[in-house]
Amino acid sequence: MSAIRIVRGEYRGTTVKNQNFTLVSGFQTGAKGGYVTVQNDGTFPNCPATIRIKVDAISDYEMINGDTVEMNTSAPTAKTVETEDEAMTRIRERFEILTEMSKACIGGDIRAMIVSGPPGVGKSYGVEQEIEKATLFDRLAGKRLRAEVVKGSATPIGLYQTLYKYSDENCVLVFDDCDSILLDDVCLNLLKGALDSGKKRKISWLSESSALRREGIPDQFDFKGSVIFITNMKFDKMKSQKLRDHLDALQSRCHYLDLTLDTMRDKILRIKQIAKDGVLFEGYDFEPETQDSIFEFMETNQTRLREMSLRMALKIADLRKLSPGNWKRLSETTCMKVAD
Numbered sequence: 001m002s003a004i005r006i007v008r009g010e011y012r013g014t015t016v017k018n019q020n021f022t023l024v025s026g027f028q029t030g031a032k033g034g035y036v037t038v039q040n041d042g043t044f045p046n047c048p049a050t051i052r053i054k055v056d057a058i059s060d061y062e063m064i065n066g067d068t069v070e071m072n073t074s075a076p077t078a079k080t081v082e083t084e085d086e087a088m089t090r091i092r093e094r095f096e097i098l099t100e101m102s103k104a105c106i107g108g109d110i111r112a113m114i115v116s117g118p119p120g121v122g123k124s125y126g127v128e129q130e131i132e133k134a135t136l137f138d139r140l141a142g143k144r145l146r147a148e149v150v151k152g153s154a155t156p157i158g159l160y161q162t163l164y165k166y167s168d169e170n171c172v173l174v175f176d177d178c179d180s181i182l183l184d185d186v187c188l189n190l191l192k193g194a195l196d197s198g199k200k201r202k203i204s205w206l207s208e209s210s211a212l213r214r215e216g217i218p219d220q221f222d223f224k225g226s227v228i229f230i231t232n233m234k235f236d237k238m239k240s241q242k243l244r245d246h247l248d249a250l251q252s253r254c255h256y257l258d259l260t261l262d263t264m265r266d267k268i269l270r271i272k273q274i275a276k277d278g279v280l281f282e283g284y285d286f287e288p289e290t291q292d293s294i295f296e297f298m299e300t301n302q303t304r305l306r307e308m309s310l311r312m313a314l315k316i317a318d319l320r321k322l323s324p325g326n327w328k329r330l331s332e333t334t335c336m337k338v339a340d
């Protein structure tokens with residue numbers, strides 16, 4: 001059983017501040033806002049054994065003993081049949097949590113989070129939008145940005161330099177699809193130091209480096225910033241035990257949000273959801289029937305498409321725009337797996 005500390009919350013009009021409870025299920029949003037479900041443990045006499053404590057945000061509670069915060073938004077078990085509307089609500093909620101956690105990281109309320117999910121579902125988009133909002137004024141004022149998105153790979157010394165550059169407490173670093181740094185021993189040890197749960201998070205570069213000297217970077221410093229990792233890897237499903245142990249150390253220092261959009265149905269619903277919100281095909285000037293014909297085409301060919309994602313929907317939309325008469329043929333040729 002996980003123990004949590006409610007930093008600030010409320011139960012039936014009573015303020016709950018820095019109190020510990022046994023967690024029953026993680027952060028959820030209901031009609032009246034966010035809450036976590038915990039065991040009463042006798043704190044509130046004459047109240048049920050399991051209670052919902054109102055919290056405004058995920059950052060209003062923390063795990064004790066280095067557990068990760070679990071999002072209670074996984075797909076219901078096979079026993080309950082989920083309607084399309086329910087699935088849409090579940091998916092929307094997950095992305096709302098992504099937005100909220102990103103905000104909390106940017107605001108420094110959360111030190112680190114790992115976002116994991118399949119390709120092309122909107123992980124980068126969700127985080128980048130929040131970063132853009134947060135840095136808008138700095139960009140307008142031509143000030144140095146306090147956030148950076150690092151994509152691709154980094155060497156250990158490159159990572160050390162980047163951590164130094166963004167070590168202030170109001171800085172945010174996003175490592176987007178940088179799986180190689182998560183799999184490198186030296187990089188991982190730097191990150192472990194940067195995200196440790198103690199008050200001081202000291203990172204050191206042990207060997208002599210002229211590159212660091214040239215840049216005026218000390219061989220040790222305190223990291224006070226926040227970090228977001230975005231990845232396609234599922235940390236808990238890694239086959240190699242060595243790798244799992246390795247990543248467990250990082251996961252224990254971070255909030256871990258698995259978007260779990262793993263079924264074909266979930267992915268199709270996510271695409272429809274974004275299109276319905278009017279943002280996915282913005283700029284294409286499609287009639288509603290045209291949008292529908294794209295969805296229908298994707299659904300009919302779901303097993304043949306190379307992937308089911310927002311990105312794939314945009315590729316097919318490009319082809320529809322390019323060639324209204326021949327887009328299906330073009331899509332078959334360029335977006336589908338080659339039959340054996």
Ligand SMILES: Nc1ncnc2c1ncn2[C@@H]1O[C@H](COP(=O)(O)OP(=O)(O)OP(=O)(O)O)[C@@H](O)[C@H]1O
Nearest residue numbers: 118119120121122123124125126274279280310311
């Ligand atoms: N909420 C949204 N509204 C409009 N467009 C979106 C939204 N979310 C994602 N997209 C678009 O969908 C495409 C894929 O999104 P994104 O790049 O964020 O996926 P991802 O999950 O980070 O994928 P990968 O794991 O491959 O990096 C992008 O072109 C993005 O602009």
Ligand SMILES: [Mg+2]
Nearest residue numbers: 123124176177
């Ligand atoms: Mg991405």
